[in-house]
Amino acid sequence: MFFTQDVTGYVVGMGKRNYLIEGVSGSGKTSVCHELRRRGYHALDGDRELIPDETRLQQSSLAEAGPEGSVERAAWMHGQHVWDVDKVRSQAASKGSEMSFFCGGSRNYADVIHLFDAVFVLDVDQETLQRRLALRDRDAFGGRTEEQEYILTLHKTEQDIPAFGTVIDGTAALDEVVDQILEHCL
Template sequence: MGKRNYLIEGVSCTGKTSVCDELQRRGYHAIHGDRELAYQGDPETGTPTEGATHEHHIWHVDKVKALVANHDEDVTFFCGGSRNFSKFIDLFDGVFVLDVDLDTLNRRLDERPENEWGGKKKERELILRLHETKEDIPKNGIIIDSTAPIERVVDEILRQC
Protein backbone atom coordinates (compact mmCIF):
# COMPACT_ATOMS: atom_id res chain seq x y z
CA MET A 1 0.00 0.00 0.00
CA GLY A 2 2.98 2.23 0.15
CA LYS A 3 5.47 3.55 -2.32
CA ARG A 4 7.88 2.37 0.37
CA ASN A 5 7.11 -0.63 2.57
CA TYR A 6 8.76 -1.70 5.80
CA LEU A 7 8.46 -4.83 7.91
CA ILE A 8 8.66 -4.52 11.69
CA GLU A 9 9.45 -7.91 13.29
CA GLY A 10 10.72 -9.30 16.57
CA VAL A 11 9.95 -11.96 19.13
CA SER A 12 6.81 -11.68 21.24
CA CYS A 13 6.75 -8.82 23.76
CA THR A 14 9.28 -6.65 21.92
CA GLY A 15 6.65 -4.03 21.03
CA LYS A 16 5.39 -4.73 17.50
CA THR A 17 1.77 -3.99 18.37
CA SER A 18 2.69 -0.86 20.35
CA VAL A 19 4.85 0.41 17.47
CA CYS A 20 1.98 -0.17 15.04
CA ASP A 21 -0.45 1.68 17.30
CA GLU A 22 1.97 4.61 17.66
CA LEU A 23 2.58 4.80 13.91
CA GLN A 24 -1.18 4.88 13.32
CA ARG A 25 -1.60 7.52 16.03
CA ARG A 26 0.92 9.67 14.15
CA GLY A 27 -1.03 9.25 10.92
CA TYR A 28 1.14 6.65 9.19
CA HIS A 29 -0.34 3.73 7.32
CA ALA A 30 0.49 0.75 9.51
CA ILE A 31 -0.92 -2.76 9.30
CA HIS A 32 -1.31 -5.04 12.31
CA GLY A 33 -0.06 -8.15 10.53
CA ASP A 34 -0.94 -10.45 13.40
CA ARG A 35 -4.56 -9.26 13.23
CA GLU A 36 -5.06 -8.47 9.55
CA LEU A 37 -2.83 -10.92 7.67
CA ALA A 38 -2.22 -13.89 9.97
CA TYR A 39 -3.69 -17.36 10.06
CA GLN A 40 -2.57 -20.85 11.07
CA GLY A 41 -0.96 -22.61 8.12
CA ASP A 42 1.99 -24.57 6.80
CA PRO A 43 4.90 -22.09 6.43
CA GLU A 44 6.08 -23.75 3.19
CA THR A 45 2.81 -24.36 1.35
CA GLY A 46 0.42 -21.90 3.00
CA THR A 47 -2.15 -24.66 3.45
CA PRO A 48 -4.35 -23.87 6.48
CA THR A 49 -3.80 -26.06 9.54
CA GLU A 50 -5.83 -26.82 12.65
CA GLY A 51 -4.86 -25.60 16.09
CA ALA A 52 -2.88 -22.55 17.13
CA THR A 53 0.88 -23.02 17.23
CA HIS A 54 3.74 -20.59 16.92
CA GLU A 55 5.30 -22.57 14.07
CA HIS A 56 2.13 -22.24 11.98
CA HIS A 57 1.50 -18.53 12.59
CA ILE A 58 1.88 -17.25 9.02
CA TRP A 59 0.68 -14.39 6.85
CA HIS A 60 -1.31 -14.62 3.61
CA VAL A 61 1.46 -14.14 1.04
CA ASP A 62 -0.93 -13.02 -1.72
CA LYS A 63 -2.42 -10.37 0.57
CA VAL A 64 1.04 -9.07 1.47
CA LYS A 65 2.00 -8.93 -2.22
CA ALA A 66 -1.22 -7.09 -3.13
CA LEU A 67 -0.75 -4.55 -0.35
CA VAL A 68 2.88 -3.90 -1.32
CA ALA A 69 1.88 -3.49 -4.99
CA ASN A 70 -0.67 -0.78 -4.13
CA HIS A 71 1.06 2.61 -4.04
CA ASP A 72 -1.76 4.75 -2.63
CA GLU A 73 0.32 5.61 0.45
CA ASP A 74 3.81 7.13 0.61
CA VAL A 75 4.87 4.56 3.19
CA THR A 76 3.32 1.49 4.79
CA PHE A 77 4.55 -0.39 7.84
CA PHE A 78 3.73 -4.09 8.26
CA CYS A 79 4.00 -4.91 11.96
CA GLY A 80 4.01 -8.40 13.38
CA GLY A 81 5.57 -11.82 13.34
CA SER A 82 5.24 -14.44 10.66
CA ARG A 83 6.89 -17.80 10.29
CA ASN A 84 6.74 -17.52 6.50
CA PHE A 85 8.39 -14.08 6.18
CA SER A 86 10.96 -15.61 3.82
CA LYS A 87 8.18 -15.85 1.22
CA PHE A 88 7.77 -12.06 1.04
CA ILE A 89 10.65 -10.32 2.86
CA ASP A 90 12.29 -9.31 -0.43
CA LEU A 91 9.27 -7.11 -1.22
CA PHE A 92 10.15 -4.67 1.57
CA ASP A 93 12.36 -1.61 1.31
CA GLY A 94 13.63 -2.32 4.80
CA VAL A 95 13.21 -4.58 7.80
CA PHE A 96 13.35 -3.52 11.43
CA VAL A 97 13.78 -6.08 14.20
CA LEU A 98 12.66 -4.96 17.64
CA ASP A 99 14.83 -6.27 20.46
CA VAL A 100 14.83 -6.03 24.24
CA ASP A 101 17.10 -7.29 27.00
CA LEU A 102 16.12 -10.39 28.96
CA ASP A 103 14.98 -8.47 32.06
CA THR A 104 12.62 -6.30 29.99
CA LEU A 105 11.29 -9.35 28.17
CA ASN A 106 10.59 -11.16 31.45
CA ARG A 107 8.88 -8.09 32.91
CA ARG A 108 6.66 -7.75 29.83
CA LEU A 109 5.84 -11.46 29.88
CA ASP A 110 4.90 -11.15 33.57
CA GLU A 111 2.34 -8.51 32.54
CA ARG A 112 0.72 -10.73 29.88
CA PRO A 113 -2.65 -12.23 30.80
CA GLU A 114 -2.84 -16.01 30.47
CA ASN A 115 -5.28 -15.77 27.52
CA GLU A 116 -2.78 -13.74 25.45
CA TRP A 117 0.15 -15.33 23.55
CA GLY A 118 3.01 -15.65 26.01
CA GLY A 119 0.74 -15.82 29.03
CA LYS A 120 1.07 -19.57 29.46
CA LYS A 121 4.21 -21.25 30.84
CA LYS A 122 4.90 -23.30 27.69
CA GLU A 123 4.51 -20.22 25.44
CA ARG A 124 6.77 -18.19 27.71
CA GLU A 125 9.47 -20.86 27.57
CA LEU A 126 9.31 -20.79 23.76
CA ILE A 127 9.53 -16.98 23.66
CA LEU A 128 12.56 -17.00 25.95
CA ARG A 129 14.26 -19.63 23.77
CA LEU A 130 13.51 -17.65 20.59
CA HIS A 131 14.82 -14.49 22.23
CA GLU A 132 18.07 -16.27 22.99
CA THR A 133 18.50 -18.02 19.63
CA LYS A 134 16.91 -15.40 17.31
CA GLU A 135 16.08 -18.42 15.14
CA ASP A 136 12.83 -17.24 13.62
CA ILE A 137 13.35 -13.55 12.99
CA PRO A 138 14.91 -11.93 9.92
CA LYS A 139 18.71 -12.05 10.05
CA ASN A 140 19.53 -8.87 8.13
CA GLY A 141 17.10 -6.45 9.73
CA ILE A 142 18.03 -3.20 11.40
CA ILE A 143 18.03 -3.87 15.14
CA ILE A 144 15.96 -1.39 17.14
CA ASP A 145 16.30 -1.30 20.92
CA SER A 146 12.67 -1.33 21.97
CA THR A 147 13.29 -0.96 25.70
CA ALA A 148 12.96 2.81 25.27
CA PRO A 149 9.59 4.58 25.53
CA ILE A 150 7.47 3.77 22.47
CA GLU A 151 7.68 7.32 21.14
CA ARG A 152 11.48 7.09 20.99
CA VAL A 153 11.36 3.63 19.40
CA VAL A 154 9.10 4.94 16.63
CA ASP A 155 11.25 8.08 16.23
CA GLU A 156 14.26 5.83 15.61
CA ILE A 157 12.40 3.70 13.07
CA LEU A 158 11.24 6.81 11.19
CA ARG A 159 14.73 8.30 11.33
CA GLN A 160 16.14 5.21 9.64
CA CYS A 161 13.46 4.97 6.94
Protein backbone atom coordinates in the same frame (compact mmCIF):
# COMPACT_ATOMS: atom_id res chain seq x y z
CA MET B 1 4.47 8.90 -4.75
CA PHE B 2 8.14 9.40 -5.52
CA PHE B 3 9.51 10.27 -8.92
CA THR B 4 12.86 9.77 -10.57
CA GLN B 5 14.25 9.95 -14.06
CA ASP B 6 14.92 6.82 -16.02
CA VAL B 7 17.91 6.49 -18.38
CA THR B 8 16.03 8.35 -21.12
CA GLY B 9 15.31 11.30 -18.86
CA TYR B 10 11.58 10.59 -18.54
CA VAL B 11 10.05 10.98 -15.14
CA VAL B 12 8.71 7.69 -13.83
CA GLY B 13 6.84 6.87 -10.65
CA MET B 14 8.33 4.71 -7.99
CA GLY B 15 6.05 2.72 -5.75
CA LYS B 16 5.48 3.53 -2.13
CA ARG B 17 7.97 2.27 0.41
CA ASN B 18 7.19 -0.79 2.50
CA TYR B 19 8.85 -1.59 5.82
CA LEU B 20 8.80 -4.72 7.94
CA ILE B 21 8.84 -4.34 11.73
CA GLU B 22 9.99 -7.67 13.21
CA GLY B 23 11.14 -9.00 16.54
CA VAL B 24 10.51 -11.78 18.99
CA SER B 25 7.06 -11.99 20.57
CA GLY B 26 6.91 -9.29 23.26
CA SER B 27 9.44 -6.94 21.64
CA GLY B 28 6.85 -4.22 20.96
CA LYS B 29 5.71 -4.73 17.36
CA THR B 30 2.01 -4.21 18.09
CA SER B 31 2.69 -1.11 20.21
CA VAL B 32 4.82 0.32 17.38
CA CYS B 33 1.97 -0.37 14.96
CA HIS B 34 -0.52 1.52 17.12
CA GLU B 35 1.87 4.46 17.57
CA LEU B 36 2.55 4.67 13.83
CA ARG B 37 -1.21 4.73 13.20
CA ARG B 38 -1.66 7.39 15.87
CA ARG B 39 0.87 9.51 14.00
CA GLY B 40 -1.05 9.07 10.75
CA TYR B 41 1.07 6.40 9.04
CA HIS B 42 -0.32 3.37 7.26
CA ALA B 43 0.56 0.46 9.55
CA LEU B 44 -0.73 -3.09 9.40
CA ASP B 45 -0.99 -5.33 12.44
CA GLY B 46 0.21 -8.63 11.01
CA ASP B 47 -1.23 -10.63 13.91
CA ARG B 48 -4.73 -9.48 13.02
CA GLU B 49 -4.77 -8.16 9.46
CA LEU B 50 -2.38 -10.37 7.53
CA ILE B 51 -3.21 -13.87 8.74
CA PRO B 52 -4.90 -16.24 6.29
CA ASP B 53 -8.67 -16.49 6.36
CA GLU B 54 -8.26 -20.14 7.34
CA THR B 55 -5.18 -20.52 9.44
CA ARG B 56 -3.06 -23.65 9.30
CA LEU B 57 -3.93 -24.05 12.97
CA GLN B 58 -7.54 -24.65 11.94
CA GLN B 59 -6.47 -27.00 9.15
CA SER B 60 -4.11 -29.05 11.28
CA SER B 61 -4.95 -31.26 14.18
CA LEU B 62 -4.01 -30.09 17.64
CA ALA B 63 -3.13 -33.71 18.33
CA GLU B 64 0.08 -33.06 16.38
CA ALA B 65 0.95 -30.29 18.79
CA GLY B 66 1.88 -32.27 21.84
CA PRO B 67 0.28 -32.38 25.27
CA GLU B 68 -1.62 -29.40 26.66
CA GLY B 69 0.71 -27.12 28.62
CA SER B 70 3.87 -28.39 26.96
CA VAL B 71 6.63 -26.34 25.36
CA GLU B 72 6.24 -28.61 22.31
CA ARG B 73 2.64 -27.45 21.92
CA ALA B 74 3.72 -23.80 22.31
CA ALA B 75 6.37 -24.33 19.61
CA TRP B 76 3.84 -26.00 17.31
CA MET B 77 1.29 -23.19 17.78
CA HIS B 78 3.98 -20.59 17.18
CA GLY B 79 4.91 -22.34 13.94
CA GLN B 80 1.32 -22.07 12.72
CA HIS B 81 1.47 -18.26 12.77
CA VAL B 82 1.94 -17.26 9.15
CA TRP B 83 0.91 -14.32 7.01
CA ASP B 84 -1.26 -14.65 3.92
CA VAL B 85 1.29 -14.06 1.15
CA ASP B 86 -1.36 -12.73 -1.25
CA LYS B 87 -2.60 -10.21 1.35
CA VAL B 88 0.96 -9.01 1.96
CA ARG B 89 1.66 -8.71 -1.78
CA SER B 90 -1.58 -6.82 -2.33
CA GLN B 91 -0.86 -4.36 0.48
CA ALA B 92 2.75 -3.91 -0.64
CA ALA B 93 1.62 -3.17 -4.20
CA SER B 94 -1.00 -0.65 -3.10
CA LYS B 95 -0.07 2.95 -3.79
CA GLY B 96 -2.50 4.45 -1.26
CA SER B 97 0.13 5.98 1.00
CA GLU B 98 3.76 7.01 0.80
CA MET B 99 4.96 4.50 3.39
CA SER B 100 3.46 1.32 4.80
CA PHE B 101 4.63 -0.52 7.88
CA PHE B 102 3.99 -4.25 8.27
CA CYS B 103 4.25 -4.95 11.99
CA GLY B 104 4.43 -8.43 13.42
CA GLY B 105 6.15 -11.75 13.33
CA SER B 106 5.46 -14.39 10.75
CA ARG B 107 6.97 -17.82 10.36
CA ASN B 108 6.87 -17.43 6.58
CA TYR B 109 8.55 -14.00 6.37
CA ALA B 110 11.06 -15.46 3.91
CA ASP B 111 8.23 -15.69 1.36
CA VAL B 112 7.60 -11.93 1.43
CA ILE B 113 10.80 -10.31 2.67
CA HIS B 114 11.75 -9.26 -0.86
CA LEU B 115 8.72 -6.93 -0.90
CA PHE B 116 10.18 -4.65 1.77
CA ASP B 117 12.49 -1.69 1.30
CA ALA B 118 13.92 -2.21 4.78
CA VAL B 119 13.55 -4.46 7.78
CA PHE B 120 13.61 -3.23 11.37
CA VAL B 121 14.20 -5.70 14.19
CA LEU B 122 13.03 -4.65 17.64
CA ASP B 123 15.50 -5.89 20.21
CA VAL B 124 14.85 -6.17 23.94
CA ASP B 125 16.85 -7.64 26.79
CA GLN B 126 15.66 -10.77 28.56
CA GLU B 127 14.52 -8.92 31.69
CA THR B 128 12.32 -6.53 29.70
CA LEU B 129 10.93 -9.43 27.69
CA GLN B 130 10.06 -11.40 30.84
CA ARG B 131 8.35 -8.35 32.35
CA ARG B 132 6.27 -7.77 29.21
CA LEU B 133 5.29 -11.42 28.88
CA ALA B 134 4.19 -11.47 32.53
CA LEU B 135 1.61 -8.80 31.64
CA ARG B 136 0.14 -10.80 28.74
CA ASP B 137 -3.43 -12.02 28.90
CA ARG B 138 -3.47 -15.78 29.34
CA ASP B 139 -5.48 -16.15 26.12
CA ALA B 140 -2.88 -14.28 24.04
CA PHE B 141 0.17 -16.15 22.76
CA GLY B 142 2.87 -15.68 25.37
CA GLY B 143 0.39 -15.52 28.23
CA ARG B 144 1.00 -19.08 29.41
CA THR B 145 4.10 -20.33 31.19
CA GLU B 146 5.08 -22.83 28.47
CA GLU B 147 4.66 -20.16 25.78
CA GLN B 148 6.81 -17.74 27.76
CA GLU B 149 9.47 -20.42 28.14
CA TYR B 150 9.43 -21.01 24.39
CA ILE B 151 9.59 -17.27 23.58
CA LEU B 152 12.55 -16.82 25.91
CA THR B 153 14.33 -19.67 24.07
CA LEU B 154 13.61 -17.96 20.74
CA HIS B 155 14.96 -14.71 22.17
CA LYS B 156 18.23 -16.40 23.18
CA THR B 157 18.72 -18.16 19.84
CA GLU B 158 17.38 -15.35 17.60
CA GLN B 159 16.14 -18.11 15.27
CA ASP B 160 12.74 -16.48 14.93
CA ILE B 161 13.77 -13.17 13.34
CA PRO B 162 15.45 -12.14 10.10
CA ALA B 163 19.24 -12.42 10.23
CA PHE B 164 19.54 -8.92 8.80
CA GLY B 165 17.88 -5.59 9.28
CA THR B 166 18.31 -2.44 11.27
CA VAL B 167 18.25 -3.25 14.97
CA ILE B 168 16.11 -0.88 17.00
CA ASP B 169 16.30 -0.70 20.80
CA GLY B 170 12.84 -1.90 21.76
CA THR B 171 13.44 -1.10 25.44
CA ALA B 172 13.35 2.65 24.81
CA ALA B 173 10.17 4.65 25.32
CA LEU B 174 7.64 3.96 22.55
CA ASP B 175 7.98 7.48 21.08
CA GLU B 176 11.74 7.00 20.85
CA VAL B 177 11.40 3.57 19.24
CA VAL B 178 9.09 4.93 16.55
CA ASP B 179 11.29 8.01 16.05
CA GLN B 180 14.31 5.73 15.50
CA ILE B 181 12.41 3.75 12.87
CA LEU B 182 11.16 6.87 11.08
CA GLU B 183 14.64 8.40 11.01
CA HIS B 184 15.74 5.47 8.86
CA CYS B 185 12.71 5.85 6.56
CA LEU B 186 12.72 9.55 5.76
